[in-house]
Amino acid sequence: MNIKQRIASRWHSFRAWQEQPITYRRDEHKHVCHNCGHTFRGNYCPVCSQSARQGRVGWLTTWQGIAQLWGFESRSAVYTIWQLLLRPGYLVRDYISGKRQVSYPPVKLLFIMAAIVALAEYFFPRPAEAPVQTGIEYLNHALEWLDNHKNVSELLSCCVFILPTWLFFRKAPLYTHHTIPEGFYLQVYLAILSYIFYSILPGLKGLALALSLVYFYITYKQLFGYGYWGTFWRSLLCITFSFAFVIFITVVIIVSEVILR
Ligand SMILES: [Zn+2]
Structure with missing residues (x-):
């Protein structure tokens, strides 16, 4: 691939990103909500809406708490x-x-x-x-x-x-x-x-x-x-x-x- 083609292909992927920057995927794993105890599949608890990724408090939580401010x-x-x-x-x-x-x-x-x-x-x-x-x-x-x-x-x-x-x-x-x-x-x-x-x-x-x-x-x-x-x-x-x-x-x-x- 020469430089011209490479630039053209980069430009095409940039244009595709401009049109559609984010794709969403459903988390199909089974989770037990840390907040309400409900068992569910997906990114968020359907009962209390807490994220499936939320668990015990750790260093990341501390940082997120400060960033949230x-x-x-x-x-x-x-x-x-x-x-x-x-x-x-x-x-x-x-x-x-x-x-x-x-x-x-x-x-x-x-x-x-x-x-x-x-x-x-x-x-x-x-x-x-x-x-x-x-x-x-x-x-x-x-x-x-x-x-x-x-x-x-x-x-x-x-x-x-x-x-x-x-x-x-x-x-x-x-x-x-x-x-x-x-x-x-x-x-x-x-x-x-x-x-x-x-x-x-x-x-x-x-x-x-x-x-x-x-x-x-x-x-x-x-x-x-x-x-x-x-x-x-x-x-x-x-x-x-x-x-x-x-x-x-x-x-x-x-x-x-x-x-x-
Ligand atoms: Zn819940």
């Missing part, structure tokens, strides 16, 4: 981030279409990541940036709060895309009848990605933004299945609409402030 009860939180980087649109489609077990719960993941970043910043503090001064006091407070809670601000800025996404992508070939609640979860995943990029590239906001936009495009392409161009102009419309909405809200706030003064 941070939400990493299995490899799935780390594996979810890994999947999100390599197959974002497919992961989102799996999750919103009902395959909940392939992913760590995304909202929980976003908040756990914020806790980890806060802990890292406690030990390795970053030079504080000067807060934005808008001239409107409550707006300054709101912006300062959002600056200290970047996971929430990331999520809020992503949520602006929910409605335009529904508008332009709901008749997509690979994911028809896209709904608003599904749109929310799509944006949670995109917020996680942006949050990762902004956290690991603290001084390089432009690069983090560029990466977020590239992932926005890839995710929409994989999830909805429009062609390169079809995804591009719809994404562009989405971004334009969201941007116009943010400008509209800003103008409303400034105008109401002027009138109330």
Whole structure:
């Protein structure tokens, strides 16, 4: 096999993994549940739902207990981030279409990541940036709060895309009848990605933004299945609409402030 064929075969197996990363197999051995004593075959006890693998407390249990505190009860939180980087649109489609077990719960993941970043910043503090001064006091407070809670601000800025996404992508070939609640979860995943990029590239906001936009495009392409161009102009419309909405809200706030003064 020459190099070209080898690359092609690797690419094909990567594409297969992107489409279907996990296969499930039923454990056919007989187990006696350590919790309720029920005898069963399968991965979980059908009476009390304890895992067949749970037994006496050991070193692994201790580690799992500590990891659980941070939400990493299995490899799935780390594996979810890994999947999100390599197959974002497919992961989102799996999750919103009902395959909940392939992913760590995304909202929980976003908040756990914020806790980890806060802990890292406690030990390795970053030079504080000067807060934005808008001239409107409550707006300054709101912006300062959002600056200290970047996971929430990331999520809020992503949520602006929910409605335009529904508008332009709901008749997509690979994911028809896209709904608003599904749109929310799509944006949670995109917020996680942006949050990762902004956290690991603290001084390089432009690069983090560029990466977020590239992932926005890839995710929409994989999830909805429009062609390169079809995804591009719809994404562009989405971004334009969201941007116009943010400008509209800003103008409303400034105008109401002027009138109330
Ligand atoms: Zn049981």
